[in-house]
Amino acid sequence: MKNLVKVLSVLLVLGLVLVACTPAAPETSEPVVEDEVLRVAFVTPSNINDLAFSQSISDAMIVLKGEMGDKLEYVYSENMFVVDDAAAAIRDYAQKGFDIVIAHGSQYGSSLQEIAPDFPETVFAWGTTVDTFGQPNIHAYEAASDQGGFVNGVMAALLTETKVIGVVGPIETGDAKLYVDGFVAGVHSVDPSIDVRVTYIGSFSDVALASEAATTHLSAGADIMTGSAQMVIGAIGKAQEAGAYWFGTQADQTSFASDVVVASQVYHWEVIFREIFALRAQGVLGGKTFSANLENGGQVISINEGLGLDQSVLDKANETIQGIIAGTIAIP
Amino acid sequence: MISDLFTATVIMGIISSGIRLATPYLFASIGEMFGQRSGVLNLGVEGQMLLGAFTAYYVVLKTGNLFLAVLAAMAVGAIMGLAMGFVTIRLQATQGIAGIGFYLFGMGMSNLLFQKLIGVVENINGFPIVKIPLLGDIPVIGEIFFQQNLLVYLAFLLVPIAWFVLNKTTLGLKIRAVGENPEAADSLGVSVVRVRYFTVILGGILSSIAGASLSVALLNVFQQNMTAGQGFIAVALVYFGSWRPFGILAGALLFSMVNALQLWIQVLGIPIPSELAVMMPYILTILVLALSLSKDKGPSALTKAFEREG
Numbered sequence: 001m002k003n004l005v006k007v008l009s010v011l012l013v014l015g016l017v018l019v020a021c022t023p024a025a026p027e028t029s030e031p032v033v034e035d036e037v038l039r040v041a042f043v044t045p046s047n048i049n050d051l052a053f054s055q056s057i058s059d060a061m062i063v064l065k066g067e068m069g070d071k072l073e074y075v076y077s078e079n080m081f082v083v084d085d086a087a088a089a090i091r092d093y094a095q096k097g098f099d100i101v102i103a104h105g106s107q108y109g110s111s112l113q114e115i116a117p118d119f120p121e122t123v124f125a126w127g128t129t130v131d132t133f134g135q136p137n138i139h140a141y142e143a144a145s146d147q148g149g150f151v152n153g154v155m156a157a158l159l160t161e162t163k164v165i166g167v168v169g170p171i172e173t174g175d176a177k178l179y180v181d182g183f184v185a186g187v188h189s190v191d192p193s194i195d196v197r198v199t200y201i202g203s204f205s206d207v208a209l210a211s212e213a214a215t216t217h218l219s220a221g222a223d224i225m226t227g228s229a230q231m232v233i234g235a236i237g238k239a240q241e242a243g244a245y246w247f248g249t250q251a252d253q254t255s256f257a258s259d260v261v262v263a264s265q266v267y268h269w270e271v272i273f274r275e276i277f278a279l280r281a282q283g284v285l286g287g288k289t290f291s292a293n294l295e296n297g298g299q300v301i302s303i304n305e306g307l308g309l310d311q312s313v314l315d316k317a318n319e320t321i322q323g324i325i326a327g328t329i330a331i332p
Numbered sequence: 333m334i335s336d337l338f339t340a341t342v343i344m345g346i347i348s349s350g351i352r353l354a355t356p357y358l359f360a361s362i363g364e365m366f367g368q369r370s371g372v373l374n375l376g377v378e379g380q381m382l383l384g385a386f387t388a389y390y391v392v393l394k395t396g397n398l399f400l401a402v403l404a405a406m407a408v409g410a411i412m413g414l415a416m417g418f419v420t421i422r423l424q425a426t427q428g429i430a431g432i433g434f435y436l437f438g439m440g441m442s443n444l445l446f447q448k449l450i451g452v453v454e455n456i457n458g459f460p461i462v463k464i465p466l467l468g469d470i471p472v473i474g475e476i477f478f479q480q481n482l483l484v485y486l487a488f489l490l491v492p493i494a495w496f497v498l499n500k501t502t503l504g505l506k507i508r509a510v511g512e513n514p515e516a517a518d519s520l521g522v523s524v525v526r527v528r529y530f531t532v533i534l535g536g537i538l539s540s541i542a543g544a545s546l547s548v549a550l551l552n553v554f555q556q557n558m559t560a561g562q563g564f565i566a567v568a569l570v571y572f573g574s575w576r577p578f579g580i581l582a583g584a585l586l587f588s589m590v591n592a593l594q595l596w597i598q599v600l601g602i603p604i605p606s607e608l609a610v611m612m613p614y615i616l617t618i619l620v621l622a623l624s625l626s627k628d629k630g631p632s633a634l635t636k637a638f639e640r641e642g
Contacts, residue, residue: 047443047556049452079443079556166599172606199598202610206560207551208356209591212349216595219345231560233453234551240455256453 038277040074041093042102045081046204050230052250053175054078057104059251060269064277067270080105081205087111094119100280101125102273106174112138116286123285125276127269128175130289137286139279141272144293145175145228145249146182147324148265150331151294151301152247153186154320155263156224157194158313159245166217167198168210168227168235176200176228179249179265183226185332186320197222207234214238236261254304263303263317271298295325336600337593340472346596348476350589351484352550356381356542356559357584358487360566361573362494363538365580366531368570369498371511371633372420374532375431377539378563379438380412384540385547386442389554390449392456398548402483405544406537412438413536417529424637435563443556450554458552459483483541483549490538494577507531511631514638524638539563565617572620574628583620587613 040061048058061074075093080086086108093101094115100123103112109126113133116124120137127141156165165187169176184196197217201209210227211234217225218238226247227235233256239246240257248254248264272290279288292298301321303314323329336342360377367374384405391401412434419430459481463469468478498504506527509517514524542562547554569587573579594609 047447049447050555051453078447081557169606197599197601198606199595200606200610201595202607203560205555205557207553207555207558208353208546208560208562209595211551212353212592213595213599215349216345216592216599219341220596220599230555233553233555237455237551237553256455 036071038068038072038100038280039098040072040100040102040273041098042074042076042104043080043086043089043093043108044076044078044104045086045107046079046230048076048078050251051233051248051253051256052228052230054104054230055251056267057102057269060267060273063268063270064273083107083111087115090124091115091118094122094124099123100276102127109133121285123276123280125273132287132289135286139276139286139288139290141269141276141290141292143175143178143267143299144291145179145265145299146185146331147294148249148299148301149179149182150186150189150324150329151317151320152226152249152263152265153183153188153196154190155309155313155317156183156226156245156247157187157190158316159262159309160194160224162221162223163191163194164217164221164223165194165196166214166220166222166225167196168213168217168225168232169198169200170204170229170231171202172200175250179228182331183247189329201231203231204229205231207231210234211238218242218244252302254302254306258304258306261304262307262309263301266300266302267292268298268300271296294321334602336602337596342596342600344472344476346589346592349592349595350585351476351480351488353588353591354581354584355484355487355550356545356562357566357569357588358490358581359542359545360539360563361569361580361584362490362577363535363542364567365494365570365573365575365577366498366507366538367528367535368634369511369575369631370507370528370531371514371631371636371638372417372528372532372535373427373431373567373635374416374434374535375428375564375567376412376416376434376438377431377535377542377566378559378561379435379442380409380536380539381438381543381546381559381563381566382442382557383408383412383438384543385558386445386543386554387540388544389456389547390445392458392548393450393454396457398459401548402541402544405540409536409538409540410533411536412540413533414529416536417532420637421525421528421532424639427635427637439557446554446556453553453555456548456552458547459549481549483545486541487545488581491577491581498577508631510638511633514633514636515641518638518640524640528638539566542566568617568621571630572617575630583617586620587617590616 044054046054048054077089102125116135125139129140132138132140199213210231214235224245236257240260245262246260252264254261387408388401388405391404419425420427464478468474506522510524510527569583572583590613594612
């Protein structure tokens with residue numbers, strides 16, 4: 001009897017876990033199996049409304065759906081921060097016959113390397129990275145986030161009064177590091193004497209620590225801040241309380257704090273996926289590396305017009321964007 | 333460069349950051365301590381915190397009523413505690429595994445509810461800063477200690493209250509007896525089951541308030557998985573503090589202040605790699621745990637199910 005009770009209790013807990021951890025049902029209905037309908041699935045580490053990395057891929061799919069209408073069906077699995085869960089989802093989508101499976105997270109690479117050879121007819125896209133593992137059915141995509149970082153940095157340098165700028169980063173690697181390095185270079189291209197102080201908090205989700213990092217920057221005299229990844233909402237909140245300007249990246253953060261967000265580097269992955277879709281139609285299933293940048297429109301600097309920025313700042317930002325596109329400004 | 337750390341601004345900054353960062357740990361760890369002192373290890377603290385954080389945030393978003401928000405979070409915490417109690421006390425499931433299950437449940441459910449009921453990250457107006465009259469006017473000290481929000485004061489007030497309850501009341505004596513020798517306590521007429529239910533439900537309530545302190549007092553926002561492992565640190569702090577309220581207070585402050593210190597090290601540009609800096613609080617915790625465990629083994633009946641003989 002005691003053993004039965006134990007087994008039942010374990011089953012009860014497992015049941016609760018399963019109920020809670022089952023990913024939310026895809027927002028679109030079960031795709032119609034028709035040859036001309038492109039079926040796409042994406043797997044992403046955080047919430048698709050995170051105002052950052054995951055939202056950027058979701059926004060891209062919304063744009064493509066708007067363009068293609070019934071010719072595109074897409075589903076997704078969000079909050080896949082456990083890599084094993086993401087791997088299971090990627091394999092599941094491939095088994096269900098989706099045409100393109102997008103692994104939107106650099107941490108999913110080794111899983112994809114194992115899964116892709118089992119589904120040679122499926123197109124896999126992996127970002128943000130430049131590595132296709134030499135697989136004929138894996139495309140890699142990344143963002144030249146140093147470009148947008150540089151433009152944000154130039155504007156920040158023109159706006160700071162204290163000459164101290166704070167940066168709240170997650171982990172010193174990948175897209176975040178590229179953005180932060182570009183931002184610092186942008187600030188110093190205007191005024192090398194400006195003190196840009198960078199903190200990496202060691203987490204993509206610790207909102208409390210990101211908030212304290214921002215408070216620390218403000219105490220150290222920063223009047224402008226920026227940061228990358230989804231935990232920065234904690235830092236933006238502190239910027240808002242202190243009336244310090246904020247520069248965003250990955251998605252447009254103006255809606256979250258319209259009184260302090262000056263500009264956001266916004267990813268437009270749809271530029272990349274239009275190409276990937278077209279290549280698939282031509283029979284190219286992988287092996288290419290794509291970069292979203294200012295030149296191809298994969299990156300756009302979204303200015304918060306409600307702030308009423310000085311025209312000279314806007315002109316300089318525009319001049320910098322054009323310089324990067326034309327190749328006359330090289331980011332160190 | 334290191335000398336830059338010894339300025340009034342930095343020291344004040346570290347202490348005030350430490351106090352804010354310690355607040356959720358105090359609520360969650362004190363709650364966990366009561367459970368463990370009665371013999372129940374609850375590894376589901378993180379999940380309870382996330383559900384508490386979501387509940388309080390949602391109530392503020394919909395009603396703007398902060399006190400109702402905390403009450404709602406407490407109710408959710410109590411239900412989570414009751415469920416944990418049912419599984420581990422009544423059904424006698426292994427405490428560690430059940431706790432992990434409740435952690436995953438809390439995390440998944442808070443994500444699901446956020447997606448279905450809100451969907452977009454939004455700011456709310458949380459608990460405002462309350463300046464304590466007179467004390468709040470003391471230079472430096474007043475600003476650090478007496479200009480905080482209500483939940484910060486409550487967290488620190490909880491420490492002496494928990495000490496008093498545990499050491500100076502009959503209830504505390506029963507909790508300790510049940511955690512040390514449940515058979516003996518039972519033979520003296522103490523209801524082991526009732527005491528354990530009480531502590532686990534109390535732990536759920538306090539963990540839930542810990543989550544609420546993040547979402548409606550310190551950060552005023554909710555995001556999926558926003559506790560980022562704090563519930564597990566809270567469990568570690570109970571061991572760190574040798575199952576004593578003031579030990580937990582010392583541990584929570586030390587951990588939080590070292591975390592604040594590493595932020596300042598990075599802000600001041602002291603040449604230590606960021607990866608090493610962020611490890612500092614964890615290395616310190618492991619060191620203290622290794623040293624303290626050799627002296628104190630904790631409640632004898634911890635993790636042991638109780639079944640009345642005969």
